[in-house]
Amino acid sequence: MANFRTCPDTGFKIDLQADKLIKWNAVTAVVFLLVGGLFGLLVALTRWPAVHLLDADLFYLALTAHGLDVLLVWIIFFEMALLYFTSAILLNSRLAMPKVGWLGYVLMLVGALITNVAVLQGNSTVMFTSYVPLQAEPHFYLGIILFAVGALLGCAVFFGTLYIAKKERTYEGSIPLVTFGAMTAAIIAVFTIATGAVILIPTMLWSMDIGLIDRVDGLVYRIVWWGMGHSSQQINVAAQIACWYAIAAILFGAKPLSEKVSRTAFLMYILFLQLASAHHLLVDPGLSSEYKIFNTSYALYLAVLGSMIHGLTVPGAIEAAQRKKGFNNGLFEWLAKAPWGNPVFSGMALSVVLFGFLGGITGVIMGTEQLNIIMHNTMYVPGHFHGTVVVxxxxxxxxxxxxxxxxxxxxxxxxPGLAKWQPYLFGLGMGAAAIFMMGAGTLGVPRRHWDIAFADSAIGHVFPEAANLMMGLAGVSAVVGSLGALIFILNMVGTILWGKAKVPAPASAEPTPAETPSAATSYGGAGTMAVPGTFVLAMVFLTTFVLYYFVNWKYLAGVWGLS
Amino acid sequence: MSADSSGNIPFMQRLLDSPFVLLALGVLVPTVIYTVWGVVEALSIPMAP
Known part of the structure; x- marks a missing residue:
């Protein structure tokens, strides 16, 4: 028998088990953001040539831990919280199988701890990718497998809750768009986790050296591993876009311009987004151009189309809602009058812009087989994924x-004062770090390398001075971004532990269960396409996209002196 | 959920309202196009003598 409470702010009916699971998953996520972020700061301070903090062994250890803790653990714990929120709470339903949810949480936590211990013990410095024949201790792989099984259980709870909510008619018509976006993330997660199991279980058996598996083929490993490694980041894309729609609905009462179009854009993700994994294989011999190009271009471009639809409809939905409230002057009054001092809005707005310009455009560039060759395995790659996963x-x-x-x-x-500045500090700091990393990558600086001066190498290489400048600026920017992350963590932990309880509004002044959350909990579009400001912004984006695309072809032409 | 004048729910609407069909498609399509195709190509490479 489920027990519920009613949220005094929103009027949401909240299943108490869902409430607890959301809180525990979110808090655990933030703790791992702190751990992974600290490792990231150590990495940044080492790659900053003038500082060069860690020795080689510690650098690669910190890089391994950083990748695992932020790319998998922080993100997926938080996504579990989002899955429970967007199913049980937004659908006004009880949570399915709460005990399975708790089992999933425990497995994820134990798995994350085991893998972290394995890395800190020093014999599993194999990077996030753990490419064979690099071999980690068996418990390194075991921890990731346990973590993945726990996340799979969380997805099962999410789908079970969708089933229950439909059966018990806790909502009218179709599920709301925010829940649909979370469902997209959960579907990609199931593919991701299944693929991870297919490759990590045999790799663990190989590392145990018990005669069951003598070798793991390097190319097969890379193909299947990236089905997990890159798809795990596509879970993020779907989940973050669900957050964008949720925030637009919560703050502005905004409904998508067309719910059908937005849902179709998510369908493009469900079918094609995972195929982006192939861009990691674009310079691998042995795979045909048909395979590479079909996966990273023809099919993936349908998912890119989905992203551009979301990039248009999220600000479009906000513009439509703002114009409805009377902000109709000129092209951009709706934007100028948005609550830029509210971190919920400013964080979301920066996320939309920075993801589009830094992560999105560069992802398409890297997914083009010919262009990929000029930046593959350079600092451009971490620049790109700090533009997606971080900002x-x-x-x-x-x-x-x-x-x-x-x-x-x-x-x-x-x-609250620091919270107003935090999204700018973090977003602009890490956004600048991503840009400078991409700049260094364009100059040929390798990713992951401890010392680009090659001081102890038999054959040296001298990069242009500008490359050192880029790496230095990336380091400075990462420090600024880390400060932003620290403020966020302190604010969250401080609020949970020591925040003053909210004073309930007097009964007479209590708001009616709000109109704003209802935009997040119901199906339906804004019913207008009259969003001229958004179309102007979209044209700026498209122009930048086209110009940057051709700049890279020009750059490629310069690499090969054919004339 | 909306139906047309004859009361039929359009195919796309029914598809998008079916989480488990979408789940099956979301696992099947990338498994075939990305994983199986790639692994078959990798395993088709002749071993060096």
Missing amino acids: GTTLAFMAISYWIVPTLWQKEMVM
């Missing part, structure tokens, strides 16, 4: 946390 996903998750934490915990934010 896209992480910033979106931070933004929605500024709403979820005070709402679910019913606490006042402990540092």
